[in-house]
Amino acid sequence: MGISFALVGGNSSLTGTNFAEVITSPVQGFFTSIGNGVGGFFEFIGQAGNYKEENKVLRDEVDAKEQTIRELESYQQENQRLRALLELKESYPQYDMVGCEVIAKEPGNWFHVFTIDKGKNYNIKKDDVVVTHKGLVGRVSQVGENWAKVVSLIDTESSVGALLPRTQDIAIVDGDLALSGNGQCRLSAVSNTSALAAGDEVETSGLGGVYPKGLLIGTIKEVINDAVGYSSYAIVDTAVDFEHVREVLVIRMPQNEIP
């Protein structure tokens, strides 16, 4: 009542309008917001066909962009691998190296041999050494005109003279059927007085004349002593991941040149 009197007390028409607005504005606001919502809904329904089309276009764009990103990531990885191989090539200027790509793998489950895309046409010879930026891969076992087969370090046919830089021990790294599945090989012919330990790096010794000295083979995972204690051998985690070797460098060894 107090409010009514106060309103009536001033300019009457203005007061009446003010009164009406005061009373109705919250309700108007409520209804307008509902109306906007309902209007927006009907507008959405009306344009649903357009949204569907736009959505499809946007999805296609996203798919295309994701595909581009995947390709770029693949190129980036390839670039990193090739850069690492180039650095390796530059760090061994004394060796004549040629870059090759792995094109095929052994068709069975027993052996670890793969085929590369260069052969006699790039002067690759039998027993040339194959490496990646991570370490030793193996050696060339057969050469064709434009292909060569590489026996991996983990294949049972492989045997490499090894050196342990920490202890200066000389040993032999052989492929082993049971270890090859895990990308490992066996380090044997180690003196029982040797202080081998897990984590020791294993390199090529250069003895035997096939492999040059100082190429990383891997690291010792575990040292196993026989029951009597006269001899021991070690399991070596190879530096190279043989499941994912794609690019390699072949060192064209001078001693393999045909005289």
Add this chain to the structure above:
Amino acid sequence: MQTKQVMRYVLTGVVVFLLALFQTTLIHSFKLFGVIPNLLLSSVVCYSLICGENKAMVFGIACGLILDFYGARAVGINTLLCMLTALGCILLHDGLFSNNAFVAMLFVAVISVIYDLIIFFFYFVLWGQTDVLYALFRIILPGAIYSGLVTIFIYPLMRAVALEWAAPGHVKRW
């Protein structure tokens, strides 16, 4: 020789070539439990069971040679084993009361075990690597099961290639 028959030989060659390509490249991306299936051995078994003729021997020798050429060791053992596989399947061809994909799967699995045992003996046991349990449970049996399973895809393929040479009514749809 009729053109149709020549085309059939060409088709057979193309299929074998594609299988060989797949066996040495893409199949390595489908490793299961560290093993890959032997598609060529599977195709030799299927072809021989369906065809049942001397053509299957030639097919077996061709597939064996491919395995040997792409393989790591001396040429010969895969050729011999694939030829013997084909011969065995030809001999069994007439005795089978039912010739379908499931029979082929079973055959491939069993023959794969024998095949790999022979490889293991000649390339490992004779050279002092006698880890029989590892070979059996990590390579031979998983490989045989996987080869048997992929035969479900190889059998229809070989059926399409060799059905014309099969005895009427001998090969069932599945």
